[in-house]
Amino acid sequence: MLLDIDNTIKPYGANKIDQPYIEWIDHVKSLGIEVILCSNNYPKNVRPIAEQVNCKFVAFCLKPSSFGYFRAYLKSKAKRKNILVIGDQFFTDILGGKFMQLKTFLVDPISAESEGKTVVLRRKLTAVFTNAIKERENPYRKEE
């Protein structure tokens, strides 16, 4: 499982992960699933976060390119078809996963505060699609 950090497992700008997210990551790991944190941030910022949850990490991912996800894939023991990417931004986390034909899961951001203007714009663009999906009765079933 390749997991984004900012606004996926901790608020943007926070320097630690809150306990419920730590417990969730521990639970996922207890199921035998390897968790690798993938962030566009610098190693000096990502390392302390990864140490909190005792996970491998890939910093400076350059999402939405697949550069970081490919490095994470090389670090993992997983087959590509078994890799899931989880993140809060369509135009970076999810698109990067799609470029590498990985399974992806878009989550709601933890907090919308202190986000830059480009992030806000990208979220508005993403909402055009996600709102249409949410309006379906079952978001996972395609309309006939």
Ligand SMILES: [Mg+2]
């Ligand atoms: Mg994020």
